Amino acid sequence: GAVVSQHPSWVICKSGTSVKIECRSLDFQATTMFWYRQFPKQSLMLMATSNEGSKATYEQGVEKDKFLINHASLTLSTLTVTSAHPEDSSFYICSASRSTGPQYFGPGTRLTVT
Amino acid sequence: DAKTTQPPSMDCAEGRAANLPCNHSTISGNEYVYWYRQIHSQGPQYIIHGLKNNETNEMASLIITEDRKSSTLILPHATLRDTAVYYCIVNNAGGTSYGKLTFGQGTILTVHP
Numbered sequence: 242g243a244v245v246s247q248h249p250s251w252v253i254c255k256s257g258t259s260v261k262i263e264c265r266s267l268d269f270q271a272t273t274m275f276w277y278r279q280f281p282k283q284s285l286m287l288m289a290t291s292n293e294g295s296k297a298t299y300e301q302g303v304e305k306d307k308f309l310i311n312h313a314s315l316t317l318s319t320l321t322v323t324s325a326h327p328e329d330s331s332f333y334i335c336s337a338s339r340s341t342g343p344q345y346f347g348p349g350t351r352l353t354v355t
Numbered sequence: 356d357a358k359t360t361q362p363p364s365m366d367c368a369e370g371r372a373a374n375l376p377c378n379h380s381t382i383s384g385n386e387y388v389y390w391y392r393q394i395h396s397q398g399p400q401y402i403i404h405g406l407k408n409n410e411t412n413e414m415a416s417l418i419i420t421e422d423r424k425s426s427t428l429i430l431p432h433a434t435l436r437d438t439a440v441y442y443c444i445v446n447n448a449g450g451t452s453y454g455k456l457t458f459g460q461g462t463i464l465t466v467h468p
Contacts, residue, residue, distance in 0.1 A: 245398075334399070343404055
């Protein structure tokens with residue numbers, strides 16, 4: 242199989258605080274990991290692409306200083322939402338991929354900023 | 356990446372085959388067709404992908420036309436648990452991990468008893 246986990250599955254935080262979301266590939270080494278965001282009743286939007294050991298590539302319009310991505314190993318990537326505000330409330334989903342083949346997605350993290 | 360067009364919604368009776376169409380008339384030679392589905396409040400689930408030959412796995416079959424301008428995902432015996440949003444995505448990475456997936460609005464498949 243190809244299993245990707247995320248932690249936490251949901252989080253509530255106060256405005257101005259930072260939140261870290263972990264993404265792990267449990268049974269394979271992921272050359273590349275991706276972070277997506279999904280607002281209610283909308284489709285997934287790619288935020289950034291990260292390769293192990295190198296800086297993430299952000300999509301246009303995504304603030305790299307606000308959404309910090311670290312891909313420290315072939316099985317772990319983290320997304321930190323810094324100084325979160327209510328408009329950052331969303332469903333954050335990661336995916337992971339081997340050197341070839343499809344992306345496998347995590348179950349998602351529901352972030353609510355109050 | 357080539358754009359895809361899917362019907363916004365479809366219905367299917369439980370136990371029957373669900374045939375989900377996708378148009379990708381601008382697909383180029385090295386682009387794969389991927390299918391994912393997303394059940395409410397969960398991450399997308401990979402279903403199947405192909406380049407030009409028909410493909411089958413334990414979940415579904417993928418039929419790609421000879422000119423590659425359209426494809427059909429077939430769930431042979433739909434169950435209530437197959438109710439989800441189905442996304443057809445064309446990816447230009449040639450099957451490598453560096454390809455970005457661009458999600459459209461997909462097809463909402465509702466399987467009813």
